[in-house]
Amino acid sequence: MSKYYLAVDIGASSGRHILAHLEDGRMQLEEIHRFPNGMVRRQGHLAWDLIQLFEEIKRGMIKCKEMGKIPESVGIDSWGVDYALIDRDGRRLGEAYGYRDQRTGGADELVYKKISEDQLYARTGIQKQIFNTIYQLAADQTMRPQILEQADAMLMIPDYFHFLLSGVKAQEYTNATTGQLVDPKSRNWDWDLIDRLGYPRRIFQPMTKPGTCIGELLPELQEEIGFNCKIVLPASHDTASAVMAVPSQDSNLLYISSGTWSLMGTELEEANCSPESRAANFTNEGGYNDRFRYLKNIMGLWMIQSVRKEIAPDMSFAEICRLAEKEKIKSLVDANDPRFLTPASMAREVQTACEEKGQEVPQGIGQLASVIYNSLAVCYGRTIQELEAVNGVSYERIHVVGGGANADYLNQLTARATGREVLAGPTEATAIGNILAQMIAADQVEDLQAGRKLIRDSFEIRSYQP
Template identity: 65%
Template sequence: MKYYLAIDIGASSGRHMLSWIEDGKMRLQEVYRFYNGMDQVDGHLCWDVGRLFAEIVAGMKECKKIGKIPTSMGIDTWAVDYVLLDDKDQVLGNTYAYRDSRTDGMDALVYEKIPQEDLYARTGIQKQIFNSIYQLMAHKTQEAELLGKAKTFLMIPDYFHFLLTGVKKQEYTNASTTQLVNAKTNDWDYDLIAKLGYPRDIFLPIEMPGTEVGHLSQTIQDQVGFDCSVVLPATHDTGAAVMAVPSLSDDTLYISSGTWSLMGTELKTANCSPDSMACNFTNEGGYDHRYRYLKNIMGLWMIQSVRKELSPDEEFGSICEHAATETITSIVDANDDRFLAPQNMTAEVQAACRESGQKVPEGIYQVAAVIYNSLAKCYADTVREIEKIEHVTYPCINIVGGGANAAYLNELTAKATGKTVYAGPTEATAIGNIMAQMIAAGELQDLAEARKCVFHSFEIKEEKGC
């Protein structure tokens, strides 16, 4: 039996998922789970990459304990955040988290070098103030000395792969989220990098998912008790999740539903048009040079925050079920930046309702109902925008990721969009990570075969639209 290990690290937790093929179906086993979260360091929100790597190693030891040694492994994480390494491969300064406010005003400095319209035409990436392009401008203006010492720029999962193998490789899907990759060449836009005054030499050649990084270093082998190959998955978690969308049609809408809701479709050619920019769609890199044409919607981060504030011990499923019984119809703009990192999400939702003259929700179930209503409306608006821009009518929406379990939200989405909603698999990110490894190993032939395998391996729930 060949085992494959996906280490999937999100903004709030990480897990080690083993997978194998048995009776023609993909099987999954969670072997380790750990906490993740942003820490306050010197007044900034940061990631503790040292602690996260210790958790990576700890989970690998669990594979040894249960006697299931992976043939290969790969790590995916969230996007846009990075480390800068010096000439001794040590991390320079803090590893900032994307919700940190240091990027405030950095967009204006970027647009002094290149107009926003030209930037979108080159990269096809939507404006998000936390994109790496703005984070690097913050480094340049606030910590120029550190940026000057940098010898290597690595996205977070690429840094972890380096710690495992001693080999540095920069993976494509995550690199595309920096807003520094040219949408036509699928390579770093070095002219753009020069315009912005970022050091060219820190950016490594871009590699595609399925590329072998190397084998575990001897130091890591001694710690975990085995050796295996490290293979690049789609290291951006959404890139991995989209791989696992169990549709065999090219005209497919998806929502990768988790902390963020990423809603869109796959394109073979990036859409960098003014209309696309006006609707704030992004063209992130996908497996096999496909483009993930999507919009970032605030997502279940809002529910996660409200739960933490009002009812931290209650299960999300219970919150969703109780919200379904509420009759409140208030709606907020879930994409408003006010919900990105408020001091209190509950108070922010209530304030938004109050300011717009709507009923103000009280208690976790009413607040959750407002959030679910608002997300469904965002999804419906996004469907209409995609269909207008792409001149395609989509028959259904595939929801993957943890949010696929939110039955009430799926029901609202079906009603708001008028589309049939298919929900699942919930472990899409880990599955997509493993798909890239299995294709690289020859166990699955290509993406189409891998998606067929996912379709037949996991339960997919259906919710009819109006």
Template identity: 60%
Template sequence: MKYYLAVDIGASSGRLILGHREEGKMILEEVHRFGNGMEMQNGHLTWDVDQLFAEIITGMKKCAELGKFPESIGVDTWAVDFVLLDAQDQRIGDAVGYRDHRTQGMDQKVYEVIGEEKLYLRTGIQKQPFNTIYQLMAVKEQTPEQMEQAETLLMIPDYLHFLLSGQKVTEYTNASTTQLLDPQTKDWDWDLIDRLGYKRELFRKICLPGTNLGSLTPGIAAEVGFNCAVVVPATHDTGAAVMAVPAADDQVLYISSGTWSLMGTEVKEAICTAESQRYNFTNEGGYDYRFRYLKNIMGMWMINSARKELAPDMSFSDICEGAAKQSISSIVDANSDCFLAPESMTKEVQNACAESGQQVPKGIWETAAVIYNSLAECYAQTAHEVEKMTGVSYDCIYIIGGGANADYLNRLTAKACQKKVCAGPIEATAIGNISAQMIAAGELENLKTARECIYHSFDIAEYEA
């Protein structure tokens, strides 16, 4: 039996999942799960990357205890965040998270060099205040000594791959989210990097999903009790999740539903037009040089935050079921920056309703109902925009990831979009991670056969419009 180990780390939790094929189906087994989150450290919201790596080691040891030794291991995480290493490959400073406020005003510093519209026409990447391009400007402006000392920049999953293998590379799908990549050459935009005053030597060679970095370092292999290959998946978790869309057709409309809702389609060429910029779409790198043409929508972050504040002991299924029984019809703009990192999500939702003259929700169920209805309306608007920009009419929306479990939201989405909804698989990111490893090993021929395998391996719920 050949096993493949996916390390899938999200903004609130991480897991190590073993995958193998049996009678043509992909079988998953979770071996380790752990919490994650940003913590205030030295005045900034940061990730504890040392603890994340310790959890990876713990999960690998559990594989050995089970007697299930993977052929390879690959790591995916969220996008845009990074670490800086010095000449001795030691980390400089903290791994600051994307919700930290250090990027306030940094967009204007970038626009002094290149205007916002020209930047989009050049990179095709949606403006988010936390994109790597702005985070690097914060380092340059606020801690110039760190920029001077730095020799290497690695995105979070690239850093974890470095700790496993000793190899320093930058994977393509995550590199594209930096807003420093040329969508035509699929390489770093060196002229832009020079103009912004970022050191060229920071940026490592870009590799594609499926790249084999070699074996574990001797020290790691000895610690976990086995050796295996380190194979780079689509390290951006959305890039991995989109690989798991269980569709035979390349022209699909999807929502990767987790902390964020990433809604879009796959295109062969980046759409870097002024109209695309007005709609705030992004052209992120995908598997096999596809582009994930999508929009970032606030997603389950809003529900997670409201639950934490109002009903931390209530299950998400109970919240969903209770919300479905509410009559409140208030709608808020789910893409508003006020919901990015509020002190209280509940108060922000209530304030938004009050300011627009709508009924103000009370309690977890009414608050959840407002959020679910708002997300469904946002999905409908985004679907319309995708169809306008691509010239393609989509009959079905594929919802993948943890949010595919939200039955009420799935029904609202089908109704609002007037399209069939296919929900699942839930563990899409880990499945996509494992698929990339299996393709690299020759166990799956290509992305098409991987998606066919996924379709026949996992339950997909269907909702009619």
């Protein structure tokens, strides 16, 4: 009889329940439930609707029961940096703000009064993003100090949902590292930094490694959902799970986790917190088995998603790719420019950026997509050069995983711009990595290396030559 494992993978725009089992030496996936997500505006700020998201989590689990496929365990992954504050009785305090909210404007200056930007990178290895947890907490100190004073725990988004399922407050390691408050040497909270910034120690929960079983469903949830199962922490940052699913045995692994963001990097045994690394704007986020995801955040398919929503909402991404491939426009923009983070109009922002450089201004979805795809490929090529210079290694191929692996045109451009073979797939990398951590915890898969081989044998991997 098959043993099932359930991944709840929640992205910034949608979430999904993926059920998996092993059959004839291959991992089999089945999508059970899909639901929308997005930030909502409340009292002038962007926040997450955690109540609705938890209802969707339960709804997907109930569907498993209705299908007669009861999972051995469940694990939840999502984006990083955002959190919920809860009181001593487990009640959420205030909103769980989203990373695109503007409340952190100027919060970096509050932090730099207590520690310099150079020192902060040297001790955390995390690149500056104004929405990092460290800056969000600084904003809380000024905007809602009473809530911070009442808080008994800060839980990252997946940790909060694991708490609602199990009643256990546990801080999963990979997600914690994204916030710029973890010491990469001890792989624990940087308590001296936390004290220096005046953040209350009590809200930071003990660090827990991915693959840890933290308990079972609460009795009232067992009754509501119709079954009991274990709660196993995956690598709960979605990129950490996606990197687990890179189907490679290369010692010098190079990947792009391609989705709303493009996360491009490699794996390191020890963090690289050097001035050269900081100058190139690389980050050292925690990974499975105490590895580091040494990567750069690139704006990614958020730009395409936004333009499509604005001017071609009924067109599929495959159609947009085909139109972009036919265009001859040569204009390029800097895909890492903060101007593309939350523009009022992405289409107009891309056009303005081209206009400012005296380039041809793209018109229509085909030209806009062509400019964005070509700009991303150029950015990938530049990032490889920086990675090789900083780490002193060379990379033979690029593994593209995640939803963006379906973008044939972008994969072709990436191979051309980097001069490397591009291997694309699997597309459901985050859910697969989530499930892999559960299977390893259950001794169904031996270790990460065996898991990556299993993935390579189970899913289609497409090759693109330079």
